[in-house]
Amino acid sequence: MHLVCQPGDTIALVGNSNPLPASEKETVRQLTAVLNKLGIEVAESPLLFSRSTRHYQEKAAILNQYFADKTIKAIFDISGGDMANSVLPFLNYTAIKNHPKPFFGYSDVTTVLNALAAQSGIPTGLFQLKTILQDTTGQQLARFTETFIHGENSLYDVDWRFIRGNRMSGQLIGGNIRCFLKLAGTPYLPPLKDRILFLESQGGLTEKQFSYFHQLTQLPDFQQLSGILLGTFTDYERADSTQTIGDLLLDVLPDKKMPVAKTDDVGHGRLSKALVLNGETDLRIQQFLI
Template identity: 45%
Template sequence: MSRALKLTVGNKVGLIACSDGVKVENLTKVEELIRIMNSFGLEVVISNTLFRRNGYFSGSPKERAAELNLLFKNNEIRAIFDISGGDSANQILEYLDYDNIRLHPKPFFGMSDLSVILNALYTQSNAKSYHYQLMTLVSSDGAEQQAAFYRTFFQGHNDLYDFKYHWIRGNQMSGIVIGGNIRCFLKLAGTNYFPDPSNQILFLESLSGRANKIVSLFAQLQQVRTFDKCAGVILGSFTELERYNEFSIVEEYLKEISRIPIVKTNEIGHGSDSKCLIIGENITL
């Protein structure tokens, strides 16, 4: 597994919200997160588009994109962490400076609605990005996540990269990882930001959605021929679906509409103990 990101004491990292802005009532959690990052020896640079201003947004689409472009252009910034989620990230895609990102790539972290940015960075800049939510460091599993974060990004271990899985079909798959949150990933369908799934490994997870909703999203992926082309599927956690014990419905549907290798992991998704998957990284399972 790639160890492209290695942090050291004194590094600067950026904090931004490119999807729905962070609610002001979560200020205490953000301050706690910054204290933890400072305790690692990191200097946190806070973007001007972090907290909500009016309604849902931390700024206009152009403002949010401009702030992200600035973090990419700033050579002192070692990594960028987006701690937002929601529905608004795809608004900024057309305003990102993909040429600069291609010439000066750096790790971008985010998940859920940030799936649109993770995949756009890959398709437009051939850049790797990290499906991971930094706020897990201040979650109910915060102590374990802090230890895993430090061991992974400061000491070069694979704590956040190694995940347990079991085979639903097949016993081997290899390719570049694309995907993320299934609902948000499908926002890219029909756009230039949607990655070509040919010989790629498609990762999918979801927070909300029972069987009828998730099956409909799988049907859309099948109708745009994604499952016909990809080399395999990694199914992460489907929080609501699994809470209602309906995962088997989706599993059977996927086996019915595809013939590709499939693995299931409970260690990547919206859980407070979630691990990290690199979009744009070539992996073999």
């Protein structure tokens, strides 16, 4: 998945998860202003702030429309929370496959990212656009500009360290662990065989992460994964737990040889970097190639 915006290109802002609170109208205005300054035009979903729980089909229709619209260069979902899986049955996966374009989101939008991988076979981006405002140092905006305006790779330049093993390769799937598990038992869960599973989390201490890890191991074909990548587990790692998140996972994994690697660069932080899902990945000792 390669996105380089030219002056005058248009990107769309959507919200398939929880509605943005009214207090974020100023955030969206500022975000639009920053993008306009970079020469990017912005199309905004009319349902970004809608608080109705009845609009999930309309949200899906808007996403279908933006994929079909040739004037839209890329789509960024800037929402999060709990509701994104409601749109999955109403997306036109065949049309999206025939008119692919870069689609980005994170957290609860993990459900949409992986459904698009499973049903449309397109690569997607694990990235929250609002971080270019949330980070007040300017570093995240610089990475965004370098990557999506100048065609460099800084936003995807992730440092990994192996906890076990020294190599894994395959297509990358996953995202937020809680939200990825919503797809269990549905046609929207991507195949696990020969894939690399990335996991991160904002909330949840030992008991919750322990439960999530065990549920993952009970998924069909879990043992056929090529490896597991861990991002940040915000609340768990802030709590100064007696075990690292990596050690907790290793204790749970039935396959004592499955490669596992860790990064602090991807998760719910303001400086979180991006990952390409459903794209080929080759990770060898601290080297991550896209």
